[in-house]
Amino acid sequence: MKYKSQQIAYWFFGLSMLLLTLQIVYGFIMGFAHMGFDTLHEVIPFNTARAVHTNLLVVWLLSGFMGAAYYIIPEEAEYELVNVKLAYIQLISLALVGVVAIIGYHFNYWEGRKFLEIPRPLDWLVVINVLTFLGLILMTLYKGKKRTTTSLVLTMGLVFAALLYLPGMIWFDNQTTDSFFRWWVVHLWVEGVWELIMGGILAYLLIKITGVDREVIEKWLYIIVGLTFISGILGTGHHYYYIGTPRYWLIIGGIFSAMEPLAFLGMALFAIAMYRKGEKKHPNKIALNWTLGTAIVSFVGAGLLGLAHTLPGVNLYTHGTLVTAMHGHLAFWGAYGMIVFAFISYAMPNLTGRKLFDTTNGQFAFWLSNIGMLGMTVAFGVAGVAQVYMERIMGMEFGIVQKEIQVHFFVLVCCATMFATGVILYIYEFIKYGKPNIEALEA
Numbered sequence: 001m002k003y004k005s006q007q008i009a010y011w012f013f014g015l016s017m018l019l020l021t022l023q024i025v026y027g028f029i030m031g032f033a034h035m036g037f038d039t040l041h042e043v044i045p046f047n048t049a050r051a052v053h054t055n056l057l058v059v060w061l062l063s064g065f066m067g068a069a070y071y072i073i074p075e076e077a078e079y080e081l082v083n084v085k086l087a088y089i090q091l092i093s094l095a096l097v098g099v100v101a102i103i104g105y106h107f108n109y110w111e112g113r114k115f116l117e118i119p120r121p122l123d124w125l126v127v128i129n130v131l132t133f134l135g136l137i138l139m140t141l142y143k144g145k146k147r148t149t150t151s152l153v154l155t156m157g158l159v160f161a162a163l164l165y166l167p168g169m170i171w172f173d174n175q176t177t178d179s180f181f182r183w184w185v186v187h188l189w190v191e192g193v194w195e196l197i198m199g200g201i202l203a204y205l206l207i208k209i210t211g212v213d214r215e216v217i218e219k220w221l222y223i224i225v226g227l228t229f230i231s232g233i234l235g236t237g238h239h240y241y242y243i244g245t246p247r248y249w250l251i252i253g254g255i256f257s258a259m260e261p262l263a264f265l266g267m268a269l270f271a272i273a274m275y276r277k278g279e280k281k282h283p284n285k286i287a288l289n290w291t292l293g294t295a296i297v298s299f300v301g302a303g304l305l306g307l308a309h310t311l312p313g314v315n316l317y318t319h320g321t322l323v324t325a326m327h328g329h330l331a332f333w334g335a336y337g338m339i340v341f342a343f344i345s346y347a348m349p350n351l352t353g354r355k356l357f358d359t360t361n362g363q364f365a366f367w368l369s370n371i372g373m374l375g376m377t378v379a380f381g382v383a384g385v386a387q388v389y390m391e392r393i394m395g396m397e398f399g400i401v402q403k404e405i406q407v408h409f410f411v412l413v414c415c416a417t418m419f420a421t422g423v424i425l426y427i428y429e430f431i432k433y434g435k436p437n438i439e440a441l442e443a
């Protein structure tokens, strides 16, 4: 690392890994419940487990993005973070709000809106937290010597993500209107501004790892940002097909969302092209694996599996089934889980001065987690298609169908065990690196 203040990133990564571990625990609770072993039902009913699982996901990813931004911005701007103490306060308050929200869910303190379950009073604390974070990043950029395209795209993604949180906080008495604006948060995050965050981090990693000229890499970044906006904004329409909005959304949503995979294809081609063009001398092969991996798996999980159910004629049948969960898992993992893993793999040797990359554990972590997640995706997919046929086409009752597909969750839990083993190995390596230290500062 080049700047002392970059060390703060480590603590955000630590929080991220902790919350991921908890997320996986709740994933298993649901996996077993789907198999018919819902023994924890009295204490943690399925809907609570689900909300905790998905909210933990969002918070560990945000914590990872924030850590990455605290690492990248000082280096790109060539300036120490303006106020490190405030960044630590922001970290602790982020953890506190997250924990209070998660505990609250167990006592019915929540809103029943998928992904946006956090109650409004806590929303305001999130707003203050994110404003503090953005203030620190923007001030550092403002005072810094340089404003690179990479740092601006990353910052733009973070600022827009914060702004887009607000429509989800407005109160509506009408369910269709509420749902309409809920998608401004959920869809425009993952299929819009988070892609900019991913693109920014990906560009940074490719510059550092492949050694290809910044000018070349940043040119690609413009194309990706363009493709994301052209397709993603009106692509929101793929959530408006059957929720009570006008019929024109069937056409608009269908056409524009079908173009969304292009942005992910762009990212995959970008990463592969830069890898082939680069010198391939960078020693941190694990970081390279994760970087290429995120670009490719996100194209499959978000691009291809998104496309699979995005047309109105298909979505009519698959909406809200396990087909959605199939896509949700590989998309979130490939695009945002893996980019966080890539960044941590790249940053840890620089933060600690210990060159523990290229270990057997690190390789196993990569392959086990990815093969495990791919297996989970297949299990969800098979269960989902079976569900669609029985429930939506044959008209069988929901509960009876859920019993019929229990067997697929045995496969799911086996694959999830493989996935979790990979993640545990990754976290074991993370812990082995130890804490960041001043000796790691590059002269």
Ligand code: HEM
Pocket: 114, 115, 186, 190, 191, 238, 239, 257, 258, 260, 261, 298, 302, 303, 305, 306, 307, 308, 309, 310, 311, 315, 318, 319, 320, 321, 324, 327, 328, 331, 332, 335, 336
């Ligand atoms: C990294 C990017 C993406 C992530 C993380 C992601 C994740 C998700 C998640 C979690 C849901 C469920 C949301 C909810 O019901 O509240 C969902 C729904 C959906 N996604 Fe994606 N997605 C991504 C990209 C895409 C793309 C590119 C497409 C289309 C090409 C797509 C098509 C869909 C569709 C059609 C639904 C609605 C499913 C339903 O009606 O139940 N997604 N996505």
Ligand code: HEM
Pocket: 023, 024, 027, 028, 030, 031, 034, 050, 053, 054, 057, 321, 324, 325, 326, 328, 329, 332, 333, 337, 412, 413, 416, 417, 419, 420
């Ligand atoms: C041990 C690992 C995991 C297991 C066993 C697991 C299992 C599950 C189950 C059973 C559901 C509920 C599906 C339903 O509504 O019936 C779920 C939902 C979800 N999980 Fe996981 N999960 C795991 C890890 C992950 C990871 C690592 C991610 C993201 C990177 C993730 C993202 C999601 C998302 C986005 C949803 C909501 C999907 C939707 O809206 O349909 N899960 N998970």
Ligand SMILES: [Fe+2]
Pocket: 187, 191, 235, 236, 238, 239
């Ligand atoms: Fe969407």
